[in-house]
Amino acid sequence: MRIGTRKSKMALAQTREIIAALAAAHPDLTIGIAENDTAGDRDQTSKLLVHGGKGGAFVAGIRAMMRRGDIQMAMHSLKDMPGNEETPGLVIGAFRPREDARxxxxxxxxxxxxxxxxxxxxxxxxxxxxxxxxxxxxxxxxxxxxxxxxxxxxxxxxxxxxxxxxxxxxxxxxxxxxxxxxxxxxxxxxxxxxxxxxxxETNEILPAATQGIVVVECAADDWQTRQRLAAINDPAAQTAADAERELLWVLDGHCNSPIAAYAEAQGDGLRLTAEVLDLSGKNVLRAQAEGAVDSPRALGRRVALDLISQGAADIIARTRPR
Missing domain, CATH: 3.40.190.10 (Periplasmic binding protein-like II)
Incomplete structure (x- = not known):
């Protein structure tokens, strides 16, 4: 099997950690690394909008490798994956434990x-x-x-x-x-x-949605790979990611939208805090709610709708690239 990743020092370190986790779970499995020179890594000066945002800059090239069959898995920083669009034929097979999101x-x-x-x-x-x-x-x-x-x-x-x-x-x-x-x-x-x-601290600067979470993507119909990846999935990271990405989906946020979100365990439940800002930082909308840990998407929708009721859709529309 092969796993695709960016060429950066950080991405390679993250990928090697995933390989080590898979090797521990499946001792007979051999995994090679396929490095991709993504558009965002080749061009380190332009704004990411030139490449279609983070998805076009850091994710598209690796996904193309997977669709060609060159690799069976792909490592991504989840915050680089657009939260307002579907990816037909692909699925996140494993969420790795969340690191420091700050x-x-x-x-x-x-x-x-x-x-x-x-x-x-x-x-x-x-x-x-x-x-x-x-x-x-x-x-x-x-x-x-x-x-x-x-x-x-x-x-x-x-x-x-x-x-x-x-x-x-x-x-x-x-x-x-x-x-x-x-x-x-x-x-x-x-x-x-x-x-x-x-x-x-998160009460000083709220992080980007899903910051600190690394995921492994694979083909939706590759059941063998999905089964292998399930062994290294972290349920807590997946729960937080589901809440934060649902919020992005409902808000229809894009790469030029100043949106922040952070979900964390609160007793037996989950608390989600989110902000939508204009580019100047002067107009800030904030919402927070708690919900059941087994219904993270419902929590994400609730917080997103609260922000929309405050005028978030207008702020996001004004920051959308034309």
Missing amino acids: DALVLRAGLDFTAFEAAGGRGFRLGTNSVRRAAQLRRRFPDVEIIHFRGAADSRIRKLDQALGQGLPDGGTTEPADGLVMAAAGLRRVGLADRISHVF
């Missing part, structure tokens, strides 16, 4: 979070490619300057340390950044945990 701030040497927070972000340039992070940072630190900054985690931090600007498609560059906001779990996975200046 965002983290990485600052250049000589800078610290205390000074950053005391200044309210004034005089600092923070780099990110996420419209959600940009909106939330503008909300929390109105005086901070947000600049477009893309690339693999290790290459972004190298540019940060070397005071290099982010390359642009026209050959120019942005100004160098003073800091980056990235997924805490990703930084730890590539051995850069020591660069974290501050981890934002």
Whole structure:
């Protein structure tokens, strides 16, 4: 069997962990890795909208490999998979245990979070490619300057340390950044945990829906692979993902929508918190509800409809690419 993945250091590390889990569950199984040079990895300067969002940038090429029969499984970061569309013929066969879903701030040497927070972000340039992070940072630190900054985690931090600007498609560059906001779990996975200046708690910056969850996708009619993957499925991660992705589905969110969502166990139930923001971060809608752990999609729908009743559909429509 073969599993498809991106070529990045982080993706390969995630894929090797999946192979190890499958090997433990199925000792006689041999799995090879097929690396895919995705559009988003080849072009580390353009905004992801150029490639049709995260799905087109990071998922489409690997799915094409599976549809051709080149691979039997595909590893994805779930937040890269569009939550507002179906994928005929494919199914998620395993949700891996959720890692730290929080965002983290990485600052250049000589800078610290205390000074950053005391200044309210004034005089600092923070780099990110996420419209959600940009909106939330503008909300929390109105005086901070947000600049477009893309690339693999290790290459972004190298540019940060070397005071290099982010390359642009026209050959120019942005100004160098003073800091980056990235997924805490990703930084730890590539051995850069020591660069974290501050981890934002979920009540400070709510993460992207399904952030921290890795999944394995396969063909819907490949029952043997689905049975094998079932052995490494994490029910808690699947429950949280079902609630968060149902919310995205009902909201019809897209890659340019600043939508955040986080589901977590609450006693014997599940609590889902979600936000929809405009691009400036000034207009923020928030909803929260609790529900039965065995009905995560119902909870996702309830929270999404609450947001829609507050005007979320209009905000999402205004941010939709034209």
